[in-house]
Amino acid sequence: MLYLIGLGLSHETDITVRGLETIRKCKRVYLEAYTSILMAANQESLQKFYQKDIILAERELVETGADSILVNADTDDIAFLVVGDPFGATTHTDLVIRARELGIKVETIHNASIMNAVGACGLQLYNFGQTISLVFFTDSWKPDSFYDKIHGNRKAGLHTLILLDIKVKEQGIENMARGRLIYEPPRYMNIATACQQLIEIEETRKEKAYTENTPCVAISRLGSPTQTFRAGTLKELSEYDSGEPLHSLVMLGRQVHDLELEYLYAFVNDKELFKQQVVQDQEFFKPPPYVAEEEEFSD
Amino acid sequence: MLYLIGLGLSHETDITVRGLETIRKCKRVYLEAYTSILMAANQESLQKFYQKDIILAERELVETGADSILVNADTDDIAFLVVGDPFGATTHTDLVIRARELGIKVETIHNASIMNAVGACGLQLYNFGQTISLVFFTDSWKPDSFYDKIHGNRKAGLHTLILLDIKVKEQGIENMARGRLIYEPPRYMNIATACQQLIEIEETRKEKAYTENTPCVAISRLGSPTQTFRAGTLKELSEYDSGEPLHSLVMLGRQVHDLELEYLYAFVNDKELFKQQVVQDQEFFKPPPYVAEEEEFSD
Numbered sequence: 001m002l003y004l005i006g007l008g009l010s011h012e013t014d015i016t017v018r019g020l021e022t023i024r025k026c027k028r029v030y031l032e033a034y035t036s037i038l039m040a041a042n043q044e045s046l047q048k049f050y051q052k053d054i055i056l057a058e059r060e061l062v063e064t065g066a067d068s069i070l071v072n073a074d075t076d077d078i079a080f081l082v083v084g085d086p087f088g089a090t091t092h093t094d095l096v097i098r099a100r101e102l103g104i105k106v107e108t109i110h111n112a113s114i115m116n117a118v119g120a121c122g123l124q125l126y127n128f129g130q131t132i133s134l135v136f137f138t139d140s141w142k143p144d145s146f147y148d149k150i151h152g153n154r155k156a157g158l159h160t161l162i163l164l165d166i167k168v169k170e171q172g173i174e175n176m177a178r179g180r181l182i183y184e185p186p187r188y189m190n191i192a193t194a195c196q197q198l199i200e201i202e203e204t205r206k207e208k209a210y211t212e213n214t215p216c217v218a219i220s221r222l223g224s225p226t227q228t229f230r231a232g233t234l235k236e237l238s239e240y241d242s243g244e245p246l247h248s249l250v251m252l253g254r255q256v257h258d259l260e261l262e263y264l265y266a267f268v269n270d271k272e273l274f275k276q277q278v279v280q281d282q283e284f285f286k287p288p289p290y291v292a293e294e295e296e297f298s299d
Numbered sequence: 300m301l302y303l304i305g306l307g308l309s310h311e312t313d314i315t316v317r318g319l320e321t322i323r324k325c326k327r328v329y330l331e332a333y334t335s336i337l338m339a340a341n342q343e344s345l346q347k348f349y350q351k352d353i354i355l356a357e358r359e360l361v362e363t364g365a366d367s368i369l370v371n372a373d374t375d376d377i378a379f380l381v382v383g384d385p386f387g388a389t390t391h392t393d394l395v396i397r398a399r400e401l402g403i404k405v406e407t408i409h410n411a412s413i414m415n416a417v418g419a420c421g422l423q424l425y426n427f428g429q430t431i432s433l434v435f436f437t438d439s440w441k442p443d444s445f446y447d448k449i450h451g452n453r454k455a456g457l458h459t460l461i462l463l464d465i466k467v468k469e470q471g472i473e474n475m476a477r478g479r480l481i482y483e484p485p486r487y488m489n490i491a492t493a494c495q496q497l498i499e500i501e502e503t504r505k506e507k508a509y510t511e512n513t514p515c516v517a518i519s520r521l522g523s524p525t526q527t528f529r530a531g532t533l534k535e536l537s538e539y540d541s542g543e544p545l546h547s548l549v550m551l552g553r554q555v556h557d558l559e560l561e562y563l564y565a566f567v568n569d570k571e572l573f574k575q576q577v578v579q580d581q582e583f584f585k586p587p588p589y590v591a592e593e594e595e596f597s598d
Contacts, residue, residue, distance in 0.1 A: 006411065008409065009409060013315065013316040013317035014317055014408075015315060016314060017313070018310055018312035018313055020316060085415050085418065086418075087416065087417075087424070088415055093558055094558065097558070097561055109313075110313075110416040111410065112305065112410050112412075112415070113411075113415045115415040116384050116386070116411070116415040117384065119386025119387065120386050122395075125414050125430065128429065130426075130455070131427075259392055259393065266399060
């Protein structure tokens with residue numbers, strides 16, 4: 001049996017009791033270690049807590065040699081650990097499909113991920129549209145397909161969860177060209193960079209999906225002991241020192257419920273100012289007034 | 300301290316290790332028992348597993364007397380347990396806001412909820428639009444505000460998670476009128492009812508948000524030992540016997556990735572037929588071909 005086990009957001013103890021019991025009976029335990037990190041734990045502390053050795057499953061292993069993970073999984077119990085939920089922001093459907101082809105049973109033990117825990121910022125999950133990802137821009141590569149998705153959400157009045165780029169175990173271009181498995185230091189996009197990039201794309205595209213005065217919520221280290229929320233405009237948050245990773249950003253939709261606004265007040269210094277900013281954004285993006293179509297009369 | 304603790308989807312052991320440790324140190328433990336249920340556990344089995352007494356927090360208690368939950372929470376540790384995640388489909392932001400007003404600290408221990416675990420059906424969370432809720436229709440009350448939301452998602456090519464009505468501890472109209480705290484037997488909407496209601500509203504509204512041939516995925520008892528997925532058209536699933544609760548439904552968006560389709564094949568009897576249904580739905584809902592605007596020449 002292949003067990004896909006979610007580790008939750010931060011601590012060793014964020015694993016479920018069922019997940020922990022399962023790991024302890026497994027013959028091999030892999031940890032997917034290239035798309036996210038546990039904020040208050042590491043491989044060593046996990047091994048100690050699980051009383052099990054952990055094999056780091058790096059990108060090369062999962063993408064090129066998933067079969068080595070699945071060796072004997074028809075008879076042995078194998079655990080594949082994923083930060084957050086196994087079907088969270090990054091999914092492992094290809095591993096499951098491969099297991100199926102080999103006749104290996106798969107069981108998932110779910111956990112929290114940013115995709116549902118984002119509700120902790122006080123905005124209702126019902127009022128979110130499509131989730132988007134923002135990657136680190138380079139001088140020559142500034143992918144902006146997220147812009148239309150934000151625009152779609154905003155037109156519908158919905159909030160947008162924006163996941164920020166994580167570069168762990170990335171080869172530099174030179175090392176990749178030379179075939180050297182030497183990695184860049186890990187990089188985690190912070191709130192200021194994310195907001196600057198968002199403002200840059202609005203200045204390029206000019207389709208008014210949002211403005212630099214659009215209110216957002218910065219979510220830092222969600223679920224960890226130093227979890228922090230900060231609400232403000234894109235412009236304000238483009239100068240915000242968000243501290244240690246991980247971070248996510250939510251851009252508010254036009255429809256903000258009173259209870260949502262009330263909740264966000266805990267994350268600002270000046271309630272009145274923030275309320276004005278929310279109202280101004282709503283006014284600015286208000287749908288045009290309804291104009292009745294001309295009636296058509298038949299001859 | 301008030302701890303909001305998610306219980307996950309099904310088993311007693313779906314609680315996180317940190318959640319369990321926290322419950323055991325709390326002076327009072329409340330279980331929110333009116334918006335969802337744990338499928339493979341009950342109050343008695345939870346009490347035994349936690350080695351703690353549990354106070355059932357029914358709707359009246361939470362909505363009218365939240366303060367009794369918060370008594371002494373400035374000095375004592377109080378746990379408020381919620382099936383899924385505390386900020387999942389049903390949120391408890393009002394309880395947190397009330398605690399803040401009373402100067403009581405709040406900590407959340409997250410867990411899986413349908414809002415992220417739905418990824419287990421193989422559809423990517425990135426490709427979902429707004430989540431909607433479907434309530435039981437009566438002869439005189441058939442609220443259809445969900446229809447425009449599905450339509451919005453479908454226009455954008457996105458999947459829609461449809462949460463199905465749960466009626467636990469509901470007073471009947473007569474008992475409510477007479478002020479009697481007598482409750483109706485619990486009711487959980489099944490897949491067939493959900494699909495019939497969706498078809499009914501399309502037949503009324505006729506705006507072609509979807510057709511009875513639109514492909515959907517029925518998700519039953521997610522995360523429980525009898526978890527079941529079934530893919531088919533709305534029409535097919537309107538006759539599907541989905542068994543014991545709980546159920547959710549996903550309506551596919553126009554954009555279905557090859558890997559998503561491949562994953563869904565495990566949930567159908569006839570792969571070729573299902574593929575045809577998906578392609579037909581995509582064709583039917585294809586955006587109209589692009590027509591270039593007439594160029595404007597200046598004089």
